[in-house]
Amino acid sequence: MPDPSAQSPANPDLDAMLAKVLGKDTAPAPGAPDAPARPSADIEVDPSAQRCGFVAIIGKPNVGKSTLLNALVGQKVSITSRKAQTTRHRITGIRTVGPTQFVFVDTPGFQTRHGNALNRALNKTVLGAVNDVDLILFVVEAGRFNLADAKALSALPPKVPVMLVANKFDLVHRRGDLAPWLRSMQERHPFAEFVPMSAKAPRDIQRLFAICEKYLPQQPWMHDPDDLTDRSERFMASEMVREKLFRLTGDELPYTSTVVIDKFEEEGALRRIAATIVVEREGHKGMVIGEKGEKLKRIGTEARQELEKLWDCKVFLELWVKVRSGWADDDARVRSFGYE
Numbered sequence: 630m631p632d633p634s635a636q637s638p639a640n641p642d643l644d645a646m647l648a649k650v651l652g653k654d655t656a657p658a659p660g661a662p663d664a665p666a667r668p669s670a671d672i673e674v675d676p677s678a679q680r681c682g683f684v685a686i687i688g689k690p691n692v693g694k695s696t697l698l699n700a701l702v703g704q705k706v707s708i709t710s711r712k713a714q715t716t717r718h719r720i721t722g723i724r725t726v727g728p729t730q731f732v733f734v735d736t737p738g739f740q741t742r743h744g745n746a747l748n749r750a751l752n753k754t755v756l757g758a759v760n761d762v763d764l765i766l767f768v769v770e771a772g773r774f775n776l777a778d779a780k781a782l783s784a785l786p787p788k789v790p791v792m793l794v795a796n797k798f799d800l801v802h803r804r805g806d807l808a809p810w811l812r813s814m815q816e817r818h819p820f821a822e823f824v825p826m827s828a829k830a831p832r833d834i835q836r837l838f839a840i841c842e843k844y845l846p847q848q849p850w851m852h853d854p855d856d857l858t859d860r861s862e863r864f865m866a867s868e869m870v871r872e873k874l875f876r877l878t879g880d881e882l883p884y885t886s887t888v889v890i891d892k893f894e895e896e897g898a899l900r901r902i903a904a905t906i907v908v909e910r911e912g913h914k915g916m917v918i919g920e921k922g923e924k925l926k927r928i929g930t931e932a933r934q935e936l937e938k939l940w941d942c943k944v945f946l947e948l949w950v951k952v953r954s955g956w957a958d959d960d961a962r963v964r965s966f967g968y969e
């Protein structure tokens with residue numbers, strides 16, 4: 630349970646807060662690594678001094694939730710692309726910093742546009758993820774707030790502290806312009822904290838850990854400090870293929886395509902994987918295969934290389950493409966493809 634005393638009062642001294650948060654330099658340091666190095670797990674921490682809790686990352690599609698999760702975990706556990714609605718499952722990322730273990734829960738972007746079976750399943754995943762957490766990071770693009778953000782905000786449970794993460798702060802050219810926007814955000818919801826930041830700036834990620842820590846209860850860690858995620862290798866394989874599919878086909882391929890793993894075999898330091906990319910129309914098949922099969926080959930090569938890096942082993946990856954018309958409108962098919 631969250632510690633209610635950890636919540637800031639509904640009306641903190643806004644000017645002091647603005648001076649504090651807007652005074653920070655959020656630019657990445659020259660030559661800084663993409664993410665802070667994972668701390669060594671061999672430091673013993675007495676269980677009575679340990680903190681551990683759940684932090685959900687919520688927001689409309691494409692605001693940078695998965696980029697933030699990967700930066701917090703220090704490894705890629707959630708796929709990202711410029712295409713909205715890339716994240717489709719609840720992804721857990723684990724990070725242990727000093728005495729505190731953060732269990733981050735990334736969620737699909739909250740869908741407000743189409744009420745098809747896929748989008749209903751995605752929203753169910755979001756709402757299921759937020760009820761039992763200790764803290765919610767509500768992610769928006771700094772300086773922006775529209776109806777889709779408002780709908781996601783209104784779906785949050787009233788008892789959990791919510792931190793406003795104003796992401797992509799690096800894209801705001803005049804920081805002073807953010808002050809009136811932050812004031813308007815304070816009127817929308819009694820946010821416990823306001824954090825303008827960039828998920829791509831390592832220093833901001835370090836700062837976020839320090840701000841989040843006090844919301845987590847004192848209790849023993851739930852995971853080994855070396856663990857990155859609770860999702861399986863099979864799941865990571867399908868996600869990695871989907872990321873390359875989305876990145877390499879761009880906007881011409883509708884988001885209603887998915888990846889199903891047909892075979893996943895482990896032979897020592899080798900993984901043999903066969904996967905099918907499922908598209909909705911015959912015309913989409915050509916977009917995925919490309920001229921002389923060149924696009925499909927690239928999707929396979931890039932996914933294989935990333936999986937080999939992630940698992941530090943050899944991977945054989947075989948890809949197929951199939952048409953299943955109307956799958957995203959069919960509840961049973963959506964479930965059979967692994968969506969809750």
Ligand SMILES: Nc1nc2c(ncn2[C@@H]2O[C@H](COP(=O)(O)OP(=O)(O)OP(=O)(O)O)[C@@H](O)[C@H]2O)c(=O)[nH]1
Binds near residue numbers: 798
């Ligand atoms: N400039 C800038 N771009 C960012 C930042 N964070 C994320 N992005 C970019 O925003 C795009 C969307 O990022 P994602 O992490 O996939 O967004 P998401 O909210 O998980 O998206 P869904 O999966 O649709 O819910 C990507 O192109 C990221 O590189 C940031 O702090 N600054």
